[in-house]
Amino acid sequence: MANSIVFATDQPASTLSRRVQRGELVRIAPGIYTQEVNDVTGVVEREWQTIVGHLMPDAVISDRSAASGGPVDGVLYLVRPVEARIVQLPGLMVLAREGPGPLEGDIELPGGLYQASRWRALAENTRPARAVRNRPRRAFTDNELADWVDRLLRIDGEDHLRNYRDRAKAMARDLDVPAAGIDRLEQMIGAAIGTRTIRTGSQALAARQRGFPYDADRVKRFDLLAQALHRSLPQNHPADPNDPRWSCLPFFEAYFSNYIEGTEFELDEATDLVYEGKVPYGRTQDGHDLTGTYQVVNDLIEMSSVATSGEQFVELLRYRHSIILAGRPEKNPGRLKEVANRAGDSVFVRPDLAEGTLRAGFARLAELDTAWERAVFTMFLVSEVHPFDDGNGRAARVMMNAELVAGNQSRIIIPIVFRDDYLGALRQLTRYDDPSVLIKALRFAHDYTSSIDFTDKTTATMQLERTNAFNAADSPKRLVLLGRSQNGEIDLS
Template identity: 35%
Template sequence: MNAPIQAKTSSRDPVTSQPDLYVAAQLSPGERKRIERLAKGGEVARVYKGLYVKADGGEAEVERRVRANWAAVGGVVVPGGVVSHSSALHGGPSAGTLVISHPTLTRRSVKLPGLTLEIRNGSGNLAGDMVLSQSGLHFAGRTRALLENLGRKTSIKAGQEEVELRLITTLNSSGEKALNSIRDEAASLAHSLGLQEEGETLRHLIGALLGTHQRGELKTREGMQVAMGKPVDKERIERFNELADYLRGAHLPRIEDAIPRGTARHNAAFIESYFSNYVEGTKFAIEDARDIVVNQRIVENRPKDSHDILGVFRLALEAPYRHSPPVAGEDFLPGLEQWHSEMLRMRPEAHPGVIKGQANFAGTTQFVSPSHVRGTLEEGSRIALSVAEGFARAVFYAFLISEVHPFDDGNGRLSRLVMNAELSRVGLHRIIIPTLFHPQYIDCVRKLTRDSEPVDFVRCLAKMARWCAQFDYGNLDILIELLKKTNALEESPVQYMLLNLDGGHELTA
């Protein structure tokens, strides 16, 4: 049996070392004859003049190999060409089609197994284009690709809307300087490409995104939001939609609020404030915290921490904060700013009522960037209105504020307050996250943030809704003793388990 043919290895042309692909022009005369014999025997397939691929695995495998080696294939069929139009914007073939421009070839389609080459007469290598390995092709640079894809979407053009989205991504990741650079490059490239009209369109799009031109040039909602100073975090909006989709179809609890007005409601608001602050690091013995709220006794060496307890307590108890979430849409962030200002009014270092000035993190997770807070909260709060009021919308609000993290401090407390305001608005029991359960709650938030998995997040809040509804809030002394009995005040989930009042394990959703 003849030894298997291997394309000649060359440091000058690495394409020839591909194990699946054989280019006859790059082989010795003896190797070419052997390839032709193997083609007759069906061991390799001739897919184009002078171009062969291994044939083991059948037609589907031949097609896969052609697609996988699209750059080398394009270099053989259209030597000296430039990967252009939608293929340049998408990083290669899209839907099995590779667009290549060439300065001397006429328009035609070349259909190969698994890949169609759309050849267009157009400019060859220009400034900004990149050498595509050593395939014999170039790859259109960013600005050229944007120009070539403007206009109505066609079989080879991505269209203006996708160009806008790419410009927005560039602005978000690299800033205004990058868009100005694209605009400057386009001024010279447009003439070389014969795309002067597209050059003007690109200039106006960039101007609109940067606020120096009329917004009427823009076609996408995302672009209009950027132009209005309200860019959105697209990844977060997708995650919010996934959570909303789940909430619309999930079976959710409806636990009525049976806590009467007066002392019991005051006691419940105190317990809510105590736990919400404790898990965020404002730690007092529950008896000391009680003294702060009941007797208005500010701890002398911790005045700001004392006011943190009082701030959350007021918002959990008093109108309108207790039962009126901020209005969705463009008024949502101003509403949150007012809540935040009231909650942390004694902490000027936390910039009460002011959006964060720098990106904030939880471990390796970066929350929404400051420039995208306004637009993301506006859009996210509108999505909230698409889910049922009550428990579903409350859960959504909790994640929305936690995921955006709009302020330097107090985001966790604020997220739970707005969640509970929605519950109180429709007469449902407010949810308290006790100290022992907080690590599990955060794990569920993290799972939704990182894996877009909402089930556990919703379930854990349903558990806590049922757990909170067990207690009689009428007598604070008895209530505190019962909370201790359930291990709610403990910090280690390794040593303790959250119990029901009857001593059983925590409730299921």
């Protein structure tokens, strides 16, 4: 029993009554109280398994709730072997229909509830259902069920999905599921594993049938970013790429983009390498990384090219990556990854889903109005998919700045001192679905880059030094806008 929950059986009724009168307890439901009198809704959100399990022991989490394993939009759908019941808790409605109790494969949870097996949940989500009073339908729509089938294939694999299909079919009669629903489920699973073709409104399953399956969870995250960009304030720093003011910007763009990925050169070394071809002793491959990046970002024709289709987007990305990493043939420059990759706790899109996810993400670009919005979105799209064995960060920033150059906007550089702010903002969206920090970070980086005079290397270097751009990422002196005091940096907390 959770410490915050008190059941009527735990104490005499007179004691409970006095504690309620003194404000020490608040009633959540018949026979259930909490000591957290100022956060009853929060208690229900955290302890719903214990509370509902006490009210309806042996009920099974099924129907729509089975896919998430819990409440959906404030509603928990259950099946239990006695009469139907509706319970309204603070912040949670519990809807239990009459049906079979726990069956083979259902998982017993702490507190008294059961989680429906995958096959039972699939079968029960084929039952006819309709939305009632603005609540979600109890069972999935046809398209939602197809989306879930596609997700189960991604998560559990083909062999497990076949097993779910067979067991759902065998269980259908016990669950009183219409034969037509099971037939449709079989068609969806067949389409997912490639043994048949069906018409479907599920974008995920349709893409899989076209040969470009994608990571639907990542695409939802892309949608979050697109929506946040729509709501964000306008961002505009016009820049003619042929204006002499931007002459040496490509050099610093390539320099910083490589530095923050660990390919570190002293500024004088980088200058000699890029402009005179002098490679520091023993650093041939690192030198190729820098000069390859510079070759792409210094080509105004290349940097003015943006894709008009998902296929073209992937080809542009592959071509630019092949130039950036030309000096590292063992990293397969220009070839999409064949082995899964990760960074710390972040696991990127699976190799078999990489191209499809890039294409699905690109389709969202049509919803964005400005070069700034497209640039932010494109950078995150490539970074989140991580489609190559190496060089993904550099490729992502090249694709970002190509959108800005094509839209006659100032590019964005990520100085050394701003590295952790930038990477932290990416993690905030990847791990917590919060796009606000990334938008804020790149807005500041855009403001910053547009304020620097890149007419010549001497002037630019002086201004970059004055604004702490070359400081280490953990320096107490943060990046500041030109002309501001040391306290003029952006607050990304």
